[in-house]
């Protein structure tokens with residue numbers, strides 16, 4: 001046993017996994033969570049017994065073998081192949097009130113059946129061999145041509161980000177946008193993909209089952225002295241502008257899931273075409289609908305559909321502008337926070353590092369930070385400090 005005391009701020013995937021890894025290595029860990037439950041952004045809830053996701057659809061996918069072994073050991077094993085549909089209108093005066101349902105990412109074999117195909121085919125023939133462009137719009141147009149960009153991407157991006165795609169960085173385009181020619185309909189190409197029958201709550205609870213957790217404990221920079229007296233190191237997974245009480249200094253793009261219960265005739269019944277259906281059109285204010293029952297396969301009367309409303313002040317997506325200003329500000333905040341503590345401070349996870357990362361990346365981050373903390377603590381204890 002090392003006995004050294006580690007504070008972890010936040011009990012989402014990152015805090016839970018870092019806390020567990022350090023507790024397994026013999027550290028005295030305390031995970032502090034501001035809400036009354038663990039699981040963070042990935043949590044699922046129930047409405048009239050129906051599992052739904054109040055923070056957006058969360059499909060677990062990874063190609064990282066260590067992460068896969070870890071989640072398997074905590075009960076995340078139910079295979080799931082995630083397929084997304086998108087409801088598109090092919091022209092502004094398309095008066096089909098339901099639009100057309102196509103696969104997401106766009107599939108060339110489906111596009112060939114559409115009246116816009118001749119224009120799309122001409123544009124595809126004149127694209128560069130590799131997509132190029134500094135901003136999101138230029139990059140995506142160079143990947144799929146203007147017609148497909150206008151139908152699938154332009155209005156979705158405007159709704160999602162509340163600013164023209166020309167002001168957004170191209171950096172996140174390769175992770176988010178693709179044109180498929182190989183007929184693969186699954187959204188993710190990762191080796192392992194899961195969806196647990198009740199969402200990930202039970203998995204994260206299992207991770208934390210041997211770790212001391214204090215709920216309803218909102219920690220901020222004002223607690224720096226106390227944490228420094230009671231602990232030997234701290235891992236922060238909270239958003240740094242929130243933690244440092246300087247909200248507004250970092251730009252975030254938030255969503256609100258507007259969730260409603262719908263009765264169904266059959267126990268396994270659903271009311272939308274897919275778990276996730278993208279709705280790029282400006283005819284509706286939301287960006288997609290999420291009906292988690294498609295993924296859980298729950299045999300229960302009724303279902304819950306959530307409309308994902310963009311443009312709320314919540315901290316969901318970091319805003320990666322072409323000039324990188326927000327990432328620089330986050331790094332400055334990290335330095336200012338670390339300077340206020342008398343113990344080593346580590347930052348990890350989607351909020352504190354101001355990155356859009358998937359659950360598997362958050363877990364890998366947590367494993368890496370825990371190993372760094374353990375190595376540093378060993379060095380400190382050997383040097384007798």
Ligand SMILES: Cc1cc2nc3c(=O)[nH]c(=O)nc-3n(C[C@H](O)[C@H](O)[C@H](O)COP(=O)(O)OP(=O)(O)OC[C@H]3O[C@@H](n4cnc5c(N)ncnc54)[C@H](O)[C@@H]3O)c2cc1C
Pocket residue numbers: 009010011012013014015032033034035038039040041042055056057058059060061217218219220237238239242243255316317348349350351357358359360362
């Ligand atoms: C809309 C949306 C959809 C997503 N879909 C997917 C998906 O399909 N698949 C996928 O793999 N990933 C998805 N993700 C990413 C996934 O949500 C993250 O990878 C994951 O939440 C990261 O966990 P985390 O612990 O870093 O952050 P969080 O889950 O946000 O956990 C942070 C925790 O810290 C707590 N906290 C915050 N501030 C404080 C404080 N001051 N004091 C104490 N506690 C505090 C919070 O309450 C929270 O519990 C999605 C993200 C978004 C925004």
